[in-house]
Amino acid sequence: QQQVKQSPQSLIVQKGGISIINCAYENTAFDYFPWYQQFPGKGPALLIAIRPDVSEKKEGRFTISFNKSAKQFSLHIMDSQPGDSATYFCAASFSEWSGSNYKLTFGKGTLLTVNP
Amino acid sequence: NAGVTQTPKFRVLKTGQSMTLLCAQDMNHEYMYWYRQDPGMGLRLIHYSVGEGTTAKGEVPDGYNVSRLKKQNFLLGLESAAPSQTSVYFCASSYPLTGRDTDTQYFGPGTRLTVL
Numbered sequence: 647q648q649q650v651k652q653s654p655q656s657l658i659v660q661k662g663g664i665s666i667i668n669c670a671y672e673n674t675a676f677d678y679f680p681w682y683q684q685f686p687g688k689g690p691a692l693l694i695a696i697r698p699d700v701s702e703k704k705e706g707r708f709t710i711s712f713n714k715s716a717k718q719f720s721l722h723i724m725d726s727q728p729g730d731s732a733t734y735f736c737a738a739s740f741s742e743w744s745g746s747n748y749k750l751t752f753g754k755g756t757l758l759t760v761n762p
Numbered sequence: 763n764a765g766v767t768q769t770p771k772f773r774v775l776k777t778g779q780s781m782t783l784l785c786a787q788d789m790n791h792e793y794m795y796w797y798r799q800d801p802g803m804g805l806r807l808i809h810y811s812v813g814e815g816t817t818a819k820g821e822v823p824d825g826y827n828v829s830r831l832k833k834q835n836f837l838l839g840l841e842s843a844a845p846s847q848t849s850v851y852f853c854a855s856s857y858p859l860t861g862r863d864t865d866t867q868y869f870g871p872g873t874r875l876t877v878l
Contacts, residue, residue, distance in 0.1 A: 682869075
């Protein structure tokens with residue numbers, strides 16, 4: 647049973663445009679929502695993360711928007727650049743000690759291509 | 763610091779053969795994880811460990827075994843490889859006992875395994 651649904655599967659954006667990737671989760675006990683970025687041939691790396699006590703977090707050109715009531719969160723990449731071309735994964739976990747052992751549940755990923 | 767390293771980077775097996783994938787981390791992390799990544803499936807947790815000498819099953823544990831005899835190493839074994847185990851395997855670690863950043867998982871570069 648997939649607990650984190652990610653869309654779209656692939657996304658093509660022109661340089662300078664805005665890239666938006668959406669995720670929806672089912673388990674209301676999740677309280678940590680990271681986004682990972684993966685370049686071809688590399689392992690995923692943490693890009694940005696948010697906890698449900700805030701509705702938005704911004705780091706440079708990357709912003710997470712979080713809607714607790716809708717159980718949705720999204721990644722916005724402003725002024726998208728060709729170097730942003732990668733696969734992006736959303737994830738969710740319980741960050742507090744609840745026996746979950748910080749396990750991450752990942753979405754299926756979005757392949758972002760930014761054309762020059 | 764090397765972070766998380768994986769050995770080997772590539773491997774081709776015949777059906778029924780066995781092999782062990784080695785993961786090592788030098789960040790003194792308590793938790794370690796093994797994932798497999800398949801096209802369109804995202805990252806799926808195979809097994810994980812919350813400390814030296816402990817292991818637990820993840821989402822897709824069948825056909826795999828793990829051991830964590832030393833805190834810095836996490837081994838993934840395939841006793842009798844099957845074509846369905848053709849995948850890219852990633853190791854990750856997290857949760858330093860001191861300092862913050864307890865939630866971030868740090869991934870290795872991956873092992874590409876093909877089972878013929």
